[in-house]
Amino acid sequence: MNNKEKIFQVSIELFSKYGFDGVSVRQIAGEVGIKESSIYNHYSSKQEILNAIFEYYIDEMVSDEIPLEQASLNLDKGFDFFYKAGSDAFLSKLKEERMMKITRLLFIESYHNDEVRDFLKKSIIEAPVEGWISLFNLMKAKNLIRKDCDVRQLSESFFYYGMFLLYEHFFLNYPEDDEKFLEEFLVKTERHARTIFDSVKLGDD
Amino acid sequence: MNNKEKIFQVSIELFSKYGFDGVSVRQIAGEVGIKESSIYNHYSSKQEILNAIFEYYIDEMVSDEIPLEQASLNLDKGFDFFYKAGSDAFLSKLKEERMMKITRLLFIESYHNDEVRDFLKKSIIEAPVEGWISLFNLMKAKNLIRKDCDVRQLSESFFYYGMFLLYEHFFLNYPEDDEKFLEEFLVKTERHARTIFDSVKLGDD
DNA sequence: GTCTATACCCAGATAGAC
DNA sequence: GTCTATCTGGGTATAGAC
Incomplete structure (x- = not known):
């Protein structure tokens, strides 16, 4: 690993622990094992390091799209199969x-970085909600759920629960038991999905 | 308003806008109209100002308890009445x-302030969840909901939705339309409550 | 209680030798 | 590409006159 990669890696480590403002360029340089002035041969500023980290993250995450056709097929195999497939796709990248x-x-930097906040709002919150809206509409068409239910409300009711678990973990409990969190996340969101689904489903009751 | 109160008020204003680290003592002093050294006649450090703010907040908030007996009575008057009464109590202080x-x-300071984080976790998240657990147990006893449902999961499924709305507003959208947010918050959480309730209720269907 | 003046520290960043 | 040395500016906080 060359020094540029080391700087990148160490910065992720330190920023995620102490926040961007809580870490100095000297500290990063110290961990890498070079002098702080040498940082500037690789990145023009401290801010540039942060930008590079988020660019990397966004690239990795957007490659992770949800194909609606596939979801529709999964849905035909039953709710359990459908849900498991969807959450596995999301969690595979995250883990x-x-x-x-x-x-x-x-999570911790989004409140004073406009670009980061926009990414969080659009790609992590809005886009998935829209995806779920499509799916609930599909379920209406397949007569799996009631025709009169509000799909947007349903999507939010469903999705925001998991989002709060993420917030709770990453913001309030981090880094306690990342592994355990992911396991529990899966179990809890599945139970939650069932609760929501039960309130609108048609058929056997 | 004396200068100590001015410092308190101005600090709330600035900290909530830019975060604790994003505000300097000079800036606070400038807004108050005194020199930064004069701040130290009223508060021994910048941190002390933050502590005073949160002490004030906690005092105000904990005076806002949920009496279970009253909730039980409200429940007998129907779900709508019950829910409205509960959310009004919470929102009256917040607004x-x-x-x-x-x-x-x-929300923004909880990740690097242990005391604040503990308060958020215990008083804003855990305590209300326990309150809802008591209520759902009560609803079981009154035969309003199914005996076999998991009350903790139900409470979290119910409560975390609202918590995420709060996070979204205060962290990601703040301070856009505080008024509008509170209105929408009421409508959305009520619809969500109905969704959750529908999945477990007994009786007319 | 507020002021001027200043101490002291640490931040991000740059210049130029090697 | 990394170093030493340094600049510049901002931060919190204190001493002591008024």
């Missing part, structure tokens, strides 16, 4: 240690 | 402008 750390950073 | 600002501060 890499590096991605966990940047996710923490995303 | 004061000053409390809104400190709530924002609570």
Whole structure:
């Protein structure tokens, strides 16, 4: 690993622990094992390091799209199968240690970084909600749920629960038991999905 | 308003906008109209100002308890009445402008202030969840909901939705339309409550 | 209680030798 | 590409006159 990569890696480590403002360039240089002036041969400023980290994160995450056709097929195999497939796709990316750390950073830095906040709002919140809206509409068409229910409310009711678990973990409990969190996350969101689904489902009751 | 009160008020204003680290003692002094050295006649350090703000907030908030007996009576008058009464109690304190600002501060500072984080976890999250657990147990006893449902999961499924709305507003959208947010918060959480309730209720269907 | 003046520290960043 | 040395500016906080 060359020094540029080391700087990148160490910065993820430190920023996710102490926040951007809580880490100095000297500290990063110290961990890497070079002098702080040498940092500037690789990145033009401290801010540039942060930008590079989030660019990396966004690149990794957006490659992780939800194909609606596939979801529709999964849905035909039953709710359990459908839900498991969907959450596995999302969690596979997240569970890499590096991605966990940047996710923490995303949460704690979003309030004073406009770009980061926009990414969080659009790609992590709005886009998935829209995806769920499509799916609930699909479920209406397949006569799996009641025709009269509000799909947007349903999507939010469903999705925001998991989002709060993420916030709670990354912001309030981090880094206690990342592994355990991911396991519990899966169990809890599945139970929650069932609760929501039960309130609108048609058929056997 | 004397200068100590001015310092207190101005600090709430600035900290909630820019975060604790984003505000200097010079800036506070400038807004108050005194020199920074004069601050130290009233507060021994910048940190002390923050502590005073959160002490004030906690005092105001804990006076706002949920009496289970009253909730039980409200429940007998129907779910709508019951829910409205409960959410009104919570929102009445929150909707004061000053409390809104400190709530924002609570959210953004909780990740690097142990005391604040503990308060958020215990008083804002855990205590209400326990309260809802008691209530759902009560609803079981009154035969309003199914005996076999998991009350903790139900409480979290119910409560975390609202918590995420709060996070979203205070952390990501603040301070856009505080008034509008509170209105929408009421509507959305009520619809959500109905969704959750529908999944477990007994009786007319 | 507020002021001027200043101490002291640490931050991000740059210049130029090697 | 890394170093030493240094600049510049901002931060919190204190001493002591008024």
